[in-house]
Amino acid sequence: MNPEVKTSKPSTGSEPTVRFVPVPALLFLLFGVLFYFGQLYLDRYSGGFNAKVYEPYKSWKMVQDLQPKGxxxxxxxxxxxxxxxxxxxxxxxxxxxxxxxxxxxxxxxxxxxxxxxxxxxxxxxxxxxxxxxxxxxxxxxxxxxxxxxxxxxxxxxxxxxxxxxxxxxxxxxxxxxxxxxxxxxxxxxxxxxxxxxxxxxxxxxx
Ligand code: HEC
CATH class of the missing domain: 1.10.760.10 (Cytochrome c-like domain)
Structure with a gap:
Protein backbone atom coordinates (compact mmCIF):
# COMPACT_ATOMS: atom_id res chain seq x y z
CA MET A 1 0.00 0.00 0.00
CA ASN A 2 1.21 3.50 -0.78
CA PRO A 3 1.18 5.58 2.42
CA GLU A 4 1.29 8.92 0.52
CA VAL A 5 -1.97 8.29 -1.24
CA LYS A 6 -3.52 7.43 2.04
CA THR A 7 -2.69 10.72 3.79
CA SER A 8 -3.87 12.88 0.88
CA LYS A 9 -7.25 11.30 1.01
CA PRO A 10 -9.75 13.29 3.04
CA SER A 11 -10.58 11.43 6.16
CA THR A 12 -13.07 12.32 8.85
CA GLY A 13 -10.24 13.07 11.31
CA SER A 14 -8.82 16.00 9.23
CA GLU A 15 -12.04 18.06 8.97
CA PRO A 16 -11.50 21.73 10.06
CA THR A 17 -12.80 22.22 13.56
CA VAL A 18 -13.61 25.28 15.72
CA ARG A 19 -11.92 25.43 19.03
CA PHE A 20 -10.27 27.93 21.40
CA VAL A 21 -6.57 28.44 21.14
CA PRO A 22 -4.90 30.65 23.79
CA VAL A 23 -3.44 33.91 22.36
CA PRO A 24 0.21 34.14 23.27
CA ALA A 25 0.70 36.44 26.25
CA LEU A 26 3.64 37.96 24.41
CA LEU A 27 1.24 39.46 21.88
CA PHE A 28 -0.56 41.37 24.65
CA LEU A 29 2.73 42.59 25.92
CA LEU A 30 3.66 43.73 22.41
CA PHE A 31 0.38 45.66 22.04
CA GLY A 32 0.91 47.16 25.46
CA VAL A 33 4.34 48.39 24.51
CA LEU A 34 3.08 49.76 21.17
CA PHE A 35 0.22 51.53 22.92
CA TYR A 36 2.57 53.01 25.47
CA PHE A 37 4.93 54.41 22.88
CA GLY A 38 1.97 55.57 20.80
CA GLN A 39 0.77 57.60 23.77
CA LEU A 40 4.21 59.02 24.34
CA TYR A 41 4.37 60.04 20.69
CA LEU A 42 0.96 61.73 20.81
CA ASP A 43 1.85 63.47 24.01
CA ARG A 44 4.93 64.88 22.43
CA TYR A 45 3.91 65.68 18.89
CA SER A 46 0.14 66.08 18.79
CA GLY A 47 0.28 69.74 19.85
CA GLY A 48 -2.64 69.11 22.18
CA PHE A 49 -4.69 68.14 19.09
CA ASN A 50 -4.82 71.81 18.12
CA ALA A 51 -5.26 72.11 14.35
CA LYS A 52 -3.10 75.24 14.30
CA VAL A 53 -0.05 73.50 15.73
CA TYR A 54 2.25 71.93 13.16
CA GLU A 55 5.72 70.42 13.21
CA PRO A 56 8.18 71.45 14.51
CA TYR A 57 6.06 73.19 17.16
CA LYS A 58 4.79 71.10 19.99
CA SER A 59 2.20 73.22 21.71
CA TRP A 60 -0.10 76.18 21.14
CA LYS A 61 1.91 78.14 23.69
CA MET A 62 5.07 77.60 21.67
CA VAL A 63 3.33 78.91 18.54
CA GLN A 64 1.88 81.88 20.38
CA ASP A 65 5.18 82.82 21.96
CA LEU A 66 6.60 83.20 18.46
CA GLN A 67 3.88 85.59 17.29
CA PRO A 68 4.84 89.25 17.02
CA LYS A 69 3.98 90.90 20.30
CA GLY A 70 1.38 93.67 20.50
C1 HEC B 1 12.72 104.18 48.33
C2 HEC B 1 11.49 103.40 48.32
C3 HEC B 1 10.58 103.54 47.13
C4 HEC B 1 10.89 103.33 45.80
C5 HEC B 1 12.24 103.00 45.19
C6 HEC B 1 9.65 103.51 45.09
N1 HEC B 1 8.63 103.80 45.94
FE1 HEC B 1 6.69 104.10 45.47
N2 HEC B 1 6.28 104.64 47.37
C7 HEC B 1 7.18 104.58 48.40
C8 HEC B 1 6.56 105.12 49.60
C9 HEC B 1 7.23 105.23 50.96
C10 HEC B 1 5.26 105.52 49.24
C11 HEC B 1 4.23 106.20 50.15
C12 HEC B 1 4.68 107.61 50.45
C13 HEC B 1 3.87 108.30 51.50
O1 HEC B 1 3.67 107.71 52.56
O2 HEC B 1 3.45 109.44 51.25
C14 HEC B 1 5.10 105.16 47.82
C15 HEC B 1 3.95 105.35 47.09
C16 HEC B 1 3.75 104.91 45.81
C17 HEC B 1 2.50 104.94 45.10
C18 HEC B 1 1.15 105.45 45.60
C19 HEC B 1 0.61 104.64 46.76
C20 HEC B 1 0.26 103.21 46.41
O3 HEC B 1 0.74 102.32 47.16
O4 HEC B 1 -0.46 102.95 45.44
C21 HEC B 1 2.75 104.43 43.85
C22 HEC B 1 1.75 104.25 42.74
C23 HEC B 1 4.15 104.11 43.79
N3 HEC B 1 4.74 104.39 44.99
C24 HEC B 1 4.78 103.57 42.67
C25 HEC B 1 6.16 103.38 42.58
C26 HEC B 1 6.84 102.98 41.38
C27 HEC B 1 6.17 102.63 40.07
C28 HEC B 1 8.17 102.96 41.67
C29 HEC B 1 9.32 102.68 40.70
C30 HEC B 1 9.45 103.57 39.59
C31 HEC B 1 8.31 103.31 43.05
N4 HEC B 1 7.08 103.56 43.59
C32 HEC B 1 9.54 103.36 43.73
C33 HEC B 1 8.47 104.11 48.36
C34 HEC B 1 9.16 103.83 47.20
Whole structure:
Protein backbone atom coordinates (compact mmCIF):
# COMPACT_ATOMS: atom_id res chain seq x y z
CA MET A 1 0.00 0.00 0.00
CA ASN A 2 1.21 3.50 -0.78
CA PRO A 3 1.18 5.58 2.42
CA GLU A 4 1.29 8.92 0.52
CA VAL A 5 -1.97 8.29 -1.24
CA LYS A 6 -3.52 7.43 2.04
CA THR A 7 -2.69 10.72 3.79
CA SER A 8 -3.87 12.88 0.88
CA LYS A 9 -7.25 11.30 1.01
CA PRO A 10 -9.75 13.29 3.04
CA SER A 11 -10.58 11.43 6.16
CA THR A 12 -13.07 12.32 8.85
CA GLY A 13 -10.24 13.07 11.31
CA SER A 14 -8.82 16.00 9.23
CA GLU A 15 -12.04 18.06 8.97
CA PRO A 16 -11.50 21.73 10.06
CA THR A 17 -12.80 22.22 13.56
CA VAL A 18 -13.61 25.28 15.72
CA ARG A 19 -11.92 25.43 19.03
CA PHE A 20 -10.27 27.93 21.40
CA VAL A 21 -6.57 28.44 21.14
CA PRO A 22 -4.90 30.65 23.79
CA VAL A 23 -3.44 33.91 22.36
CA PRO A 24 0.21 34.14 23.27
CA ALA A 25 0.70 36.44 26.25
CA LEU A 26 3.64 37.96 24.41
CA LEU A 27 1.24 39.46 21.88
CA PHE A 28 -0.56 41.37 24.65
CA LEU A 29 2.73 42.59 25.92
CA LEU A 30 3.66 43.73 22.41
CA PHE A 31 0.38 45.66 22.04
CA GLY A 32 0.91 47.16 25.46
CA VAL A 33 4.34 48.39 24.51
CA LEU A 34 3.08 49.76 21.17
CA PHE A 35 0.22 51.53 22.92
CA TYR A 36 2.57 53.01 25.47
CA PHE A 37 4.93 54.41 22.88
CA GLY A 38 1.97 55.57 20.80
CA GLN A 39 0.77 57.60 23.77
CA LEU A 40 4.21 59.02 24.34
CA TYR A 41 4.37 60.04 20.69
CA LEU A 42 0.96 61.73 20.81
CA ASP A 43 1.85 63.47 24.01
CA ARG A 44 4.93 64.88 22.43
CA TYR A 45 3.91 65.68 18.89
CA SER A 46 0.14 66.08 18.79
CA GLY A 47 0.28 69.74 19.85
CA GLY A 48 -2.64 69.11 22.18
CA PHE A 49 -4.69 68.14 19.09
CA ASN A 50 -4.82 71.81 18.12
CA ALA A 51 -5.26 72.11 14.35
CA LYS A 52 -3.10 75.24 14.30
CA VAL A 53 -0.05 73.50 15.73
CA TYR A 54 2.25 71.93 13.16
CA GLU A 55 5.72 70.42 13.21
CA PRO A 56 8.18 71.45 14.51
CA TYR A 57 6.06 73.19 17.16
CA LYS A 58 4.79 71.10 19.99
CA SER A 59 2.20 73.22 21.71
CA TRP A 60 -0.10 76.18 21.14
CA LYS A 61 1.91 78.14 23.69
CA MET A 62 5.07 77.60 21.67
CA VAL A 63 3.33 78.91 18.54
CA GLN A 64 1.88 81.88 20.38
CA ASP A 65 5.18 82.82 21.96
CA LEU A 66 6.60 83.20 18.46
CA GLN A 67 3.88 85.59 17.29
CA PRO A 68 4.84 89.25 17.02
CA LYS A 69 3.98 90.90 20.30
CA GLY A 70 1.38 93.67 20.50
CA UNK A 71 2.52 97.15 21.48
CA UNK A 72 0.93 96.61 24.92
CA UNK A 73 2.98 93.47 25.61
CA UNK A 74 6.21 95.20 24.67
CA UNK A 75 5.41 98.12 26.97
CA UNK A 76 4.44 95.77 29.80
CA UNK A 77 7.71 93.81 29.48
CA UNK A 78 9.69 97.05 29.47
CA UNK A 79 7.75 98.19 32.52
CA UNK A 80 8.66 95.00 34.36
CA UNK A 81 12.35 95.69 33.75
CA UNK A 82 12.06 99.23 35.06
CA UNK A 83 10.10 98.02 38.07
CA UNK A 84 12.72 95.40 38.83
CA UNK A 85 15.44 98.00 38.95
CA UNK A 86 13.70 101.13 40.24
CA UNK A 87 10.78 100.06 42.43
CA UNK A 88 11.16 96.49 43.64
CA UNK A 89 13.41 97.32 46.60
CA UNK A 90 10.58 99.19 48.31
CA UNK A 91 7.33 97.90 46.81
CA UNK A 92 8.62 94.29 46.59
CA UNK A 93 8.24 91.70 43.83
CA UNK A 94 4.86 90.77 45.26
CA UNK A 95 3.66 94.39 44.92
CA UNK A 96 2.61 94.19 48.56
CA UNK A 97 5.10 96.76 49.82
CA UNK A 98 6.69 96.36 53.25
CA UNK A 99 5.85 97.71 56.66
CA UNK A 100 7.61 101.02 57.29
CA UNK A 101 9.06 101.07 53.76
CA UNK A 102 6.33 101.35 51.16
CA UNK A 103 2.58 100.81 50.71
CA UNK A 104 1.20 98.07 48.43
CA UNK A 105 0.66 98.56 44.71
CA UNK A 106 -1.29 95.31 44.39
CA UNK A 107 -4.93 96.22 44.80
CA UNK A 108 -4.10 99.88 45.52
CA UNK A 109 -6.92 102.25 44.60
CA UNK A 110 -4.30 104.79 43.44
CA UNK A 111 -2.77 102.33 40.99
CA UNK A 112 -6.10 100.95 39.77
CA UNK A 113 -7.73 104.38 39.33
CA UNK A 114 -9.65 104.97 36.14
CA UNK A 115 -6.73 106.90 34.66
CA UNK A 116 -2.97 107.11 35.41
CA UNK A 117 -2.80 110.91 35.89
CA UNK A 118 -1.98 110.73 39.58
CA UNK A 119 0.37 107.73 39.65
CA UNK A 120 2.40 109.13 36.75
CA UNK A 121 2.98 112.22 38.88
CA UNK A 122 3.97 110.09 41.90
CA UNK A 123 6.36 108.00 39.83
CA UNK A 124 8.01 111.06 38.31
CA UNK A 125 8.22 113.50 41.23
CA UNK A 126 7.76 111.30 44.31
CA UNK A 127 5.35 111.55 47.20
CA UNK A 128 5.51 112.54 50.84
CA UNK A 129 3.27 112.79 53.80
CA UNK A 130 0.14 110.95 54.73
CA UNK A 131 -1.54 108.84 52.13
CA UNK A 132 -4.23 106.21 52.61
CA UNK A 133 -3.88 103.00 50.58
CA UNK A 134 -6.38 100.18 50.99
CA UNK A 135 -7.66 101.67 54.21
CA UNK A 136 -4.23 102.02 55.85
CA UNK A 137 -2.53 105.38 56.38
CA UNK A 138 1.16 105.75 55.55
CA UNK A 139 3.33 108.73 56.43
CA UNK A 140 6.48 107.89 54.54
CA UNK A 141 8.24 109.41 51.57
CA UNK A 142 8.98 108.18 48.08
CA UNK A 143 11.86 109.75 46.11
CA UNK A 144 11.31 111.37 42.70
CA UNK A 145 12.21 108.18 40.86
CA UNK A 146 11.29 109.32 37.36
CA UNK A 147 13.09 112.62 37.70
CA UNK A 148 16.18 111.10 39.35
CA UNK A 149 16.50 108.28 36.83
CA UNK A 150 15.64 110.58 33.94
CA UNK A 151 12.78 108.30 32.81
CA UNK A 152 11.27 109.13 29.41
CA UNK A 153 7.54 109.38 28.73
CA UNK A 154 7.71 105.88 27.31
CA UNK A 155 9.47 104.56 30.43
CA UNK A 156 6.83 106.14 32.64
CA UNK A 157 4.05 104.67 30.52
CA UNK A 158 5.76 101.27 30.64
CA UNK A 159 6.15 101.10 34.40
CA UNK A 160 2.63 102.47 34.95
CA UNK A 161 1.28 99.87 32.49
CA UNK A 162 3.15 97.17 34.40
CA UNK A 163 1.87 98.06 37.86
CA UNK A 164 -1.70 98.64 36.63
CA UNK A 165 -1.97 95.47 34.60
CA UNK A 166 0.12 92.99 36.60
CA UNK A 167 -2.05 89.86 36.74
CA UNK A 168 0.31 88.25 39.28
CA UNK A 169 -0.88 90.94 41.67
CA UNK A 170 -4.49 90.54 40.48
CA UNK A 171 -4.29 94.08 39.03
CA UNK A 172 -6.09 94.56 35.75
CA UNK A 173 -6.42 98.27 35.02
CA UNK A 174 -5.99 99.61 31.48
CA UNK A 175 -2.52 100.14 29.97
CA UNK A 176 -1.00 103.62 29.79
CA UNK A 177 0.02 105.04 26.42
CA UNK A 178 3.32 106.91 25.96
CA UNK A 179 1.22 109.83 24.62
CA UNK A 180 -0.72 110.23 27.85
CA UNK A 181 2.51 109.90 29.86
CA UNK A 182 4.06 112.59 27.69
CA UNK A 183 1.15 114.93 28.35
CA UNK A 184 1.75 114.54 32.10
CA UNK A 185 5.52 114.71 31.80
CA UNK A 186 5.29 117.99 29.89
CA UNK A 187 3.43 119.47 32.84
CA UNK A 188 5.64 118.18 35.66
CA UNK A 189 9.10 117.96 34.11
CA UNK A 190 10.41 120.98 36.02
CA UNK A 191 8.75 120.19 39.30
CA UNK A 192 11.28 119.56 42.08
CA UNK A 193 9.07 118.93 45.09
CA UNK A 194 7.32 115.68 46.00
CA UNK A 195 3.56 115.50 45.74
CA UNK A 196 1.22 115.24 48.68
CA UNK A 197 -1.85 113.04 48.53
CA UNK A 198 -3.99 116.09 49.09
CA UNK A 199 -2.49 117.88 46.11
CA UNK A 200 -2.91 114.79 43.94
CA UNK A 201 -6.56 114.49 44.84
CA UNK A 202 -7.07 117.86 43.17
CA UNK A 203 -5.62 116.51 39.89
CA UNK A 204 -8.22 114.99 37.54
CA UNK A 205 -7.82 111.21 37.71
CA UNK A 206 -7.81 110.79 33.93
C1 HEC B 1 12.72 104.18 48.33
C2 HEC B 1 11.49 103.40 48.32
C3 HEC B 1 10.58 103.54 47.13
C4 HEC B 1 10.89 103.33 45.80
C5 HEC B 1 12.24 103.00 45.19
C6 HEC B 1 9.65 103.51 45.09
N1 HEC B 1 8.63 103.80 45.94
FE1 HEC B 1 6.69 104.10 45.47
N2 HEC B 1 6.28 104.64 47.37
C7 HEC B 1 7.18 104.58 48.40
C8 HEC B 1 6.56 105.12 49.60
C9 HEC B 1 7.23 105.23 50.96
C10 HEC B 1 5.26 105.52 49.24
C11 HEC B 1 4.23 106.20 50.15
C12 HEC B 1 4.68 107.61 50.45
C13 HEC B 1 3.87 108.30 51.50
O1 HEC B 1 3.67 107.71 52.56
O2 HEC B 1 3.45 109.44 51.25
C14 HEC B 1 5.10 105.16 47.82
C15 HEC B 1 3.95 105.35 47.09
C16 HEC B 1 3.75 104.91 45.81
C17 HEC B 1 2.50 104.94 45.10
C18 HEC B 1 1.15 105.45 45.60
C19 HEC B 1 0.61 104.64 46.76
C20 HEC B 1 0.26 103.21 46.41
O3 HEC B 1 0.74 102.32 47.16
O4 HEC B 1 -0.46 102.95 45.44
C21 HEC B 1 2.75 104.43 43.85
C22 HEC B 1 1.75 104.25 42.74
C23 HEC B 1 4.15 104.11 43.79
N3 HEC B 1 4.74 104.39 44.99
C24 HEC B 1 4.78 103.57 42.67
C25 HEC B 1 6.16 103.38 42.58
C26 HEC B 1 6.84 102.98 41.38
C27 HEC B 1 6.17 102.63 40.07
C28 HEC B 1 8.17 102.96 41.67
C29 HEC B 1 9.32 102.68 40.70
C30 HEC B 1 9.45 103.57 39.59
C31 HEC B 1 8.31 103.31 43.05
N4 HEC B 1 7.08 103.56 43.59
C32 HEC B 1 9.54 103.36 43.73
C33 HEC B 1 8.47 104.11 48.36
C34 HEC B 1 9.16 103.83 47.20
Missing amino acids: AGDVLFAKGRKIYDTACVACHQATGLGAVGIAPPLAGSEWVLAEGPNRILRIIYSGLSGPITVKGVQYSLAMPAMGHDLNLSAEDLAAVATFIRGNKEWANSASPVTPESAKAVLDQVKDRTTQWSAEELNAVPVK
